[in-house]
Amino acid sequence: xxxxxxxxxxxVAKRGQDVALRCDPISGHVSLFWYQQALGxxxxxxxxxxxxxxxxxxxLPSDRxxxxxxxxxxxxxxxxxxxxxxxxxxxxxxxxxxxxxNTGELFFxxxxxxxxx
Amino acid sequence: xxxxxxxxxxxxxxxxxxxxLDCTYDTSDQSYGLFWYKQPSSGEMxxxxxxxxxxxQNATEGRYSLNFQKARKSANLVISASQLGDSAMYxxxxxxxxxxxxxxxxxxxxxxxxxxxx
Numbered sequence: 001x002x003x004x005x006x007x008x009x010x011x012v013a014k015r016g017q018d019v020a021l022r023c024d025p026i027s028g029h030v031s032l033f034w035y036q037q038a039l040g041x042x043x044x045x046x047x048x049x050x051x052x053x054x055x056x057x058x059x060l061p062s063d064r065x066x067x068x069x070x071x072x073x074x075x076x077x078x079x080x081x082x083x084x085x086x087x088x089x090x091x092x093x094x095x096x097x098x099x100x101x102n103t104g105e106l107f108f109x110x111x112x113x114x115x116x117x
Numbered sequence: 118x119x120x121x122x123x124x125x126x127x128x129x130x131x132x133x134x135x136x137x138l139d140c141t142y143d144t145s146d147q148s149y150g151l152f153w154y155k156q157p158s159s160g161e162m163x164x165x166x167x168x169x170x171x172x173x174q175n176a177t178e179g180r181y182s183l184n185f186q187k188a189r190k191s192a193n194l195v196i197s198a199s200q201l202g203d204s205a206m207y208x209x210x211x212x213x214x215x216x217x218x219x220x221x222x223x224x225x226x227x228x229x230x231x232x233x234x235x
Contacts, residue, residue, distance in 0.1 A: 033222045035222075035225075040227075040228075041227055041228070042121075042208050042210075042225030042226050042227050042228050043162070043208070043223075043225050044225070045222050045223075045224070048222055089160060091162065093162070093222070105152060105164040105167060106162075106164075106222065106223060107164075108154075108161060108162035109161070110159065110160050110161045111160045111161070113160070
């Protein structure tokens with residue numbers, strides 16, 4: 001597809017369940033970001049990939065959160081033993097640029113809305 | 118300290134009026150970029166406009182313009198001739214410096230909920 005695709009769009013999980021959220025970035029985009037957006041808030045940075053390398057995971061809130069991008073394209077954000085405070089929209093964004101050449105905008109997917117009961 | 122501050126949680130504006138959404142930022146970097154995104158109820162983040170810290174002219178994109186006041190660290194979004202379809206959340210965001218990693222991403226404000234009334 002032409003844009004960033006995320007799945008599932010909606011996920012309801014029982015507390016303690018593991019979830020996996022998928023992101024298909026725009027083909028050829030080197031940079032991939034995950035953001036967490038709580039209700040009524042702006043997106044907050046979780047982690048960043050440059051191709052398959054996870055260069056920054058400083059925003060991951062706990063060791064229950066894990067992200068990977070093994071072949072430098074599709075990425076998966078996994079949340080283990082979900083808690084109610086994990087309920088949020090998880091946004092994936094990609095960019096064709098890296099580093100000092102990164103003057104362009106990020107292209108966002110529609111997000112995956114996670115509700116933990 | 119917050120890096121991006123949007124002081125208007127919500128705004129009501131009459132259709133066809135111009136609207137200004139406030140954004141102030143905090144950075145010690147000389148090189149940075151400022152962005153505005155629109156997020157309708159469907160959830161996708163739509164890029165609107167970009168201003169680089171070294172750009173001398175205010176950015177404009179159709180009905181959108183960015184009132185960039187560098188000394189005040191202000192980057193307000195102006196929407197001219199507002200339309201009903203402009204109703205959405207609006208986020209100001211910043212990319213700082215050239216540090217790479219997550220810094221290549223964006224730091225967002227908390228957003229302003231704009232409602233255009235007929």
